[in-house]
Amino acid sequence: MFSYRHAFHAGNHADVLKHTVLIATLDHLLEKEAALTVVDTHAGAGLYRLDGDYAGTSGEAAEGVLRLLSEAKAAATPLPDALARYLEVVGDFNPKGGARIYPGSPFITHHLLREHDKLKLFELHPTDARTLDANIAQLEAGRQIAVLREDGFGSATKFLPPPSRRALVLCDPSYEIKSDYARVLEFVAGALKRFATGTYAIWYPIIPRPEAHDLPRRLKTLSTKAGKSWLHATLTVKSSKIVTDAASGATHRPGLPASGMFLINPPYTLKPLLEAALPQMAQRLGQDRHAASSIESGG
Ligand code: SAM
Numbered sequence: 001m002f003s004y005r006h007a008f009h010a011g012n013h014a015d016v017l018k019h020t021v022l023i024a025t026l027d028h029l030l031e032k033e034a035a036l037t038v039v040d041t042h043a044g045a046g047l048y049r050l051d052g053d054y055a056g057t058s059g060e061a062a063e064g065v066l067r068l069l070s071e072a073k074a075a076a077t078p079l080p081d082a083l084a085r086y087l088e089v090v091g092d093f094n095p096k097g098g099a100r101i102y103p104g105s106p107f108i109t110h111h112l113l114r115e116h117d118k119l120k121l122f123e124l125h126p127t128d129a130r131t132l133d134a135n136i137a138q139l140e141a142g143r144q145i146a147v148l149r150e151d152g153f154g155s156a157t158k159f160l161p162p163p164s165r166r167a168l169v170l171c172d173p174s175y176e177i178k179s180d181y182a183r184v185l186e187f188v189a190g191a192l193k194r195f196a197t198g199t200y201a202i203w204y205p206i207i208p209r210p211e212a213h214d215l216p217r218r219l220k221t222l223s224t225k226a227g228k229s230w231l232h233a234t235l236t237v238k239s240s241k242i243v244t245d246a247a248s249g250a251t252h253r254p255g256l257p258a259s260g261m262f263l264i265n266p267p268y269t270l271k272p273l274l275e276a277a278l279p280q281m282a283q284r285l286g287q288d289r290h291a292a293s294s295i296e297s298g299g
Contacts, residue, residue, distance in 0.1 A: 003042070003176070004023035004125075004176045005043060005045075005125070005127075005128065005232045005277040006044035006048070006104065006172035007045060007048050008060065008129070009060050010060075010061060010102045010104065011048070011050055011060065011061030011064045011066065011102040011139035012061060012063065012064040012065075012229055012255075012256070012257060013058035013060075013064045013097065013235060013237045013259070013281075013285045014033075014064075014203070014205070014259040015064060015065065015102075015104075015283065016065055016086065016187035016201075016235075016262060016267070016281060017046065017087060017233070017235040017259055017262060018062050018069060018105070018172065018203045018259070019089075019105065019108055019167070020082050020085075020086040020176045020193070020274075020281070021075065021081050021233065021261045021263070021270070021274070022083070022084060022105060022108060022109070022170060022201065022269045023085055023086055023108060023112065024036070024071065024082045024085065024091055024212070024267075024269070024270055024273050024274070025111075025168060025199065025201060025263070025266065025267055025270060026108075026109065026112045026168065026240045027085065027112070028119075028267035028270070029166070029168055029199065029267065030113070030114065030293075031085070032166070034164050034166055035116045035117050035118065035162075035163075035164040035166065036113070036117045036118075036164070036166045036167065036168065037117065037119075037120065037159060037162035037164065037166065037167040037168075038109045038113065038117070038118070038119050038120070038167070038169075038170065039120045039121065039122075039156050039159050039167060039168070039169045039170070040105050040106055040109065040119070040120065040152075040162070040169065040170045040172070041103070041153065041156045041169065041171045041172070041187070041205065042122065042123050042147060042152050042166070042171065042172045042173045042174065043105065043121040043122055043123040043132055043147075043152075044104045044105065044123065044128055044132070044172075045104065045106050045123075045128045045131040046103075046104050046106040046121075046135040046136060047093075047100040047102070047104060047106075047135045047179060048101070048130070049101060049102075049103050049261065050065075050066070050099055050100055050101070050102050050152055051099065051100050052190055053207075055121055056114060057278060058145075059198075060255075061099070061102065061143075062285065063088075063237070063285065064098055065090060065099050065102065066098075066282075067161065067284065067285060068083070068087065068284055068285065069087060069098065069099055069123050070101070071091075071284045072084075074089055074123070076222060076278050078126045079277075079280065080273075080276035080277040080280050081146065081273060081276065082273040082274060082276065082277035082282065083277045083280060089103070089108060089111060089112070090102065091197045091245065092111060093107070093111075095179070101174075105172060106119065106121050106132065106135075106136065106145075107135070107160070107171075110136075110141065110144075110145065111218045113144070115144065117135065117140075117144070117216065118144060118145075118146075118248060119144060119146070120145075120148065120151055120156070120159050121136070121144045121145065121147045121148065121154030122147050122148050122151070122155065122156055123147070123148075123149065124150070124152070127147075129147070129149045130276030132147055133147050141259055142230060147201060148187045151171075151236070152171070152187075153173075153184075153186070153298055154190050155185045156169065156187070156191070157187070157190055157191050157194055157195075158181050158273050160191055160194045160195040160198060161194065161195040161197075161198065161225065165197065167195065167199070168198070168199045168200075168201065169191060169198055169200045169201070170201050170203075171184060171188065171200065171201070171202045172202075172203045173282065175204065175205055175212070176291065178209075178211055181210070181214070181215050182212035183203075184215065185200060185215070185218055185222065188200055188202065188219065188264070189222055190224060190229070191223070192226050192264070196226065196228070197264060198265065199263065199264070199265065199267070200262060200265065201262075201263050201265040201266075202215075202219065202261070202262045202263075203259060203260070204216065204259065204260050205258075205259050205263055206236065206240075206255055206257065206260055207240065207256070207257070207258075210243075216232050216260055216262050218233075218287060219262045219264070219297065220232070220262075222264075222298060223264045223298075223299055226264075227299070228264050228265055228296070228299055229264070229265060229266065229297070229299035230262065230263060230264050230265075230266070230292075230297060230298055231262075231263045231266040231270060231271055231274075231295070231296075231297040232260060232261075232263075232296050233260060233261045233274050233278060233293070233294070233295045234259070234260040234291050234293060234294045234295075234299070235258060235259060235260075235278060235281055235282060235284050236258035236282065236291060236292045236293070237257060237258065237282070237286055237291055238254055238258075238286070238287040238288045238290055238291065239290040240254060240257040240258070240290075241254065242254070246273075257290070257294060260283065266297070271295065271297055274295050275295055278293035278294075278295055279293055281293060288299060
């Protein structure tokens with residue numbers, strides 16, 4: 001079984017990118033009255049304690065949402081809209097300030113959805129699925145939310161297209177196994193065939209591995225061939241180079257240096273919002289001179 005637990009990574013720089021994009025996308029899609037279905041193919045546990053054992057061990061939020069929060073307090077100028085909105089949503093879960101509680105994609109999404117919208121959550125890890133179930137039960141959302149202990153890649157397309165023909169699909173695997181990259185492509189290709197007008201948001205890690213490098217290129221080809229518009233945003237916070245200690249010769253892996261979000265059929269409002277927010281994200285979350293961001297779109 002998988003060893004990846006999102007609790008170790010909750011609120012890190014990749015979550016800042018992913019959840020800023022998620023919120024900006026949902027805000028736009030929810031402007032229309034017709035019901036929206038959100039399919040979260042890899043949901044995680046839903047809600048995280050940043051002062052708990054998992055997050056405390058890795059401390060990744062300190063270089064992500066917590067850093068952004070303290071930067072925002074000290075900043076002379078207001079944050080760009082998409083970043084301010086991200087912190088506003090995190091703040092809704094922390095009425096006393098700070099970010100002791102960090103909402104994962106299921107809770108962020110549910111927080112923004114209206115009563116007539118639907119949320120389908122897939123989580124395969126037994127412990128995370130149990131925690132997700134328990135967290136979601138507290139929302140007393142009834143039939144609005146379905147939690148499925150099923151393979152998101154294999155099963156999520158059964159909800160496509162939804163009756164209202166309006167859906168956002170978030171595909172956020174852990175990429176623990178190399179085959180996840182190919183499965184993302186296979187999943188998106190199959191989903192697009194069933195439901196070509198849905199909005200798809202795919203997160204991926206930018207790491208020195210050919211599959212990770214190829215994924216956005218292949219997603220671009222897929223979107224272009226399907227005649228769909230796309231948007232690709234990346235955030236780099238540090239160099240990906242393995243550092244060798246001169247004295248001991250010990251090598252140190254830098255941890256996740258960068259990540260990207262690839263969207264198919266993105267809202268037209270997303271690009272200008274991210275053009276303003278991404279450079280600020282890189283500046284405020286950057287850990288060395290390699291910090292950078294990029295955005296491109298097509299179709
Ligand atoms: N989307 C979540 C968020 O933003 O808060 C984080 C998800 S985490 C990156 C990926 C999750 O996918 C992990 O909890 C892992 O257990 C789960 N997972 C891995 N393979 C899966 C699969 N084939 N189907 C469903 N869930 C899977």
